Amino acid sequence: MSAFDSFLIGKVNTLKITNKKGKQFRVPDATIRRLPLYLDKLILLQQAGVREVSSRQLAMSLDIKASQLRHDFHYFGGFSKPGRPYDVDQLVPALEEIIGVDNPVPFIVVGAGHLGQALCNYANFERQGFPLQGIFDNDPDLIGTKIRGIKIEPIENIASVIKKKNIRLAAITVPSLVAQEIAIKLVDAGIRGIWNYTPVDLRLPEDIIVRNERLATGLMCLSFKTKRLEHPELISDD
Amino acid sequence: MSAFDSFLIGKVNTLKITNKKGKQFRVPDATIRRLPLYLDKLILLQQAGVREVSSRQLAMSLDIKASQLRHDFHYFGGFSKPGRPYDVDQLVPALEEIIGVDNPVPFIVVGAGHLGQALCNYANFERQGFPLQGIFDNDPDLIGTKIRGIKIEPIENIASVIKKKNIRLAAITVPSLVAQEIAIKLVDAGIRGIWNYTPVDLRLPEDIIVRNERLATGLMCLSFKTKRLEHPELISDD
DNA sequence: ATAATCTTGTATATTAATTAACAGGTCTGG
DNA sequence: CCAGACCTGTTAATTAATATACAAGATTAT
Numbered sequence: 001m002s003a004f005d006s007f008l009i010g011k012v013n014t015l016k017i018t019n020k021k022g023k024q025f026r027v028p029d030a031t032i033r034r035l036p037l038y039l040d041k042l043i044l045l046q047q048a049g050v051r052e053v054s055s056r057q058l059a060m061s062l063d064i065k066a067s068q069l070r071h072d073f074h075y076f077g078g079f080s081k082p083g084r085p086y087d088v089d090q091l092v093p094a095l096e097e098i099i100g101v102d103n104p105v106p107f108i109v110v111g112a113g114h115l116g117q118a119l120c121n122y123a124n125f126e127r128q129g130f131p132l133q134g135i136f137d138n139d140p141d142l143i144g145t146k147i148r149g150i151k152i153e154p155i156e157n158i159a160s161v162i163k164k165k166n167i168r169l170a171a172i173t174v175p176s177l178v179a180q181e182i183a184i185k186l187v188d189a190g191i192r193g194i195w196n197y198t199p200v201d202l203r204l205p206e207d208i209i210v211r212n213e214r215l216a217t218g219l220m221c222l223s224f225k226t227k228r229l230e231h232p233e234l235i236s237d238d
Numbered sequence: 239m240s241a242f243d244s245f246l247i248g249k250v251n252t253l254k255i256t257n258k259k260g261k262q263f264r265v266p267d268a269t270i271r272r273l274p275l276y277l278d279k280l281i282l283l284q285q286a287g288v289r290e291v292s293s294r295q296l297a298m299s300l301d302i303k304a305s306q307l308r309h310d311f312h313y314f315g316g317f318s319k320p321g322r323p324y325d326v327d328q329l330v331p332a333l334e335e336i337i338g339v340d341n342p343v344p345f346i347v348v349g350a351g352h353l354g355q356a357l358c359n360y361a362n363f364e365r366q367g368f369p370l371q372g373i374f375d376n377d378p379d380l381i382g383t384k385i386r387g388i389k390i391e392p393i394e395n396i397a398s399v400i401k402k403k404n405i406r407l408a409a410i411t412v413p414s415l416v417a418q419e420i421a422i423k424l425v426d427a428g429i430r431g432i433w434n435y436t437p438v439d440l441r442l443p444e445d446i447i448v449r450n451e452r453l454a455t456g457l458m459c460l461s462f463k464t465k466r467l468e469h470p471e472l473i474s475d476d
Numbered sequence: 477a478t479a480a481t482c483t484t485g486t487a488t489a490t491t492a493a494t495t496a497a498c499a500g501g502t503c504t505g506g
Numbered sequence: 507c508c509a510g511a512c513c514t515g516t517t518a519a520t521t522a523a524t525a526t527a528c529a530a531g532a533t534t535a536t
Contacts, residue, residue, distance in 0.1 A: 032459065032462055037455070039458070040452065068523085068524060077485090079485095080483080080485090082483080082484060082531045083299050083498090084483060084532060098483045100465030101463060120353060121353075129455040169457060182279075192467065194293070195457065199278065201299055201301070209460055214274070216362060217274045218340075219345065219366075221369075222432075222433060223337060224336070268492080268494085269493090292513065294513085305497090306495070312515060312516070318515090319501090319513095320501045320514060320515080321514065432510065
């Protein structure tokens with residue numbers, strides 16, 4: 001099975017990159033999407049004490065073809081000595097740099113409802129290089145309470161926190177009605193990437209990256225496929 | 239911007255479908271991925287009282303090309319009278335049937351940690367046709383407590399609930415160590431689709447649909463793109 | 477030393493997905 | 507009644523993504 005999200009929808013910010021050999025490539029979106037999965041798996045291997053991994057092994061564990069993995073890596077160049085498998089301890093930081101998590105990337109969560117709280121409680125973000133630096137909501141009952149040691153602040157504080165801590169990424173889990181308004185506020189304060197959990201199509205300047213996340217999409221995809229496996233009359237495989 | 243996840247990784251269960259005109263198509267995975275987004279948007283339009291929508295309007299609101307939307311719909315056939323835009327009240331149930339949510343699709347959540355609780359608390363699943371029918375965990379402190387009126391039950395009860403309520407879909411948010419074991423248990427009890435929030439590559443029979451979800455992936459994609467927009471020397475656009 | 481078996485990088489071929497183009501149908505205003 | 511502006515469904519063209527193939531280096535065993 002394979003991937004799915006808002007990342008599929010909308011204009012693709014095609015990125016060109018110059019690799020270490022000075023050759024220019026347009027990195028396909030499909031490749032960009034796989035980079036975090038490679039990194040994720042490599043970190044697991046690293047933690048397990050694995051020092052070397054071949055494209056074949058790594059690809060197999062991700063259910064993709066080894067050639068595709070090599071093809072993906074090829075855009076960035078030179079991850080291994082010729083004829084030798086990849087060195088995990090070398091590949092991890094290389095991928096971290098490419099993905100942009102070589103230094104911690106702080107982010108904030110705006111909207112501390114159930115979904116917002118869940119995001120805040122998800123400890124793995126920190127481990128994966130994304131320390132949570134602020135939680136904001138306008139509900140007086142929530143303001144002042146803490147999640148994972150971080151105090152929920154009123155939304156009016158957002159701009160000053162963003163500027164003070166130099167934050168670029170924000171997740172928004174606010175009610176639809178205020179989503180656009182808050183997104184603008186975030187962008188004005190310096191946010192460059194928005195992780196949008198609301199069902200609103202945010203209209204923002206072109207250089208702001210928006211990633212729309214829709215939880216139910218996952219269930220719908222599962223539903224589509226399981227339904228057809230259970231009702232073979234809907235499918236025809238020749 | 240566009241989509242991104244585990245949906246991209248692994249073998250694609252290519253589905254063929256016979257449309258209303260008796261013509262057979264192989265529905266591309268990319269199309270399947272967009273169907274829930276179409277439905278989602280159409281329901282919003284329906285709630286807003288919109289009766290008709292053209293491919294151009296609908297596509298624009300999703301930031302895709304109208305021709306792509308028509309191309310996607312084309313696999314399933316006849317959604318509109320010739321020359322006329324789509325009838326929202328007609329299209330919604332048609333898409334619901336295609337996606338398999340024309341009848342409610344019950345699901346369960348296994349693992350009631352922070353992430354599991356967040357999923358359970360996300361009210362929109364029910365509204366979108368996925369009523370939550372059970373929450374399971376082995377933590378004695380959690381068993382018996384309620385989330386949205388649903389009591390957390392011990393994992394040993396899973397099989398009987400699945401069978402009694404005829405459940406096909408399950409989300410798992412359990413610790414990695416027990417993920418494979420629990421997945422097997424679910425499949426044995428009748429689960430056909432697994433929404434996997436653990437970082438484990440589940441090894442299951444071929445006819446079981448697995449959708450791997452990785453939260454941090456979203457932040458990584460944002461990070462990759464914002465980093466390159468902020469450091470133009472990494473990009474070269476000609 | 478050399479054959480067998482690993483490995484990666486990369487060019488080529490194949491397949492999939494997206495976009496464009498357009499034949500007809502509908503509707504509105506004049 | 508006809509022109510212009512919509513509309514969809516469908517095929518064709520284009521572009522993107524994936525898979526194959528293989529040259530060349532490394533390693534191991536004999």
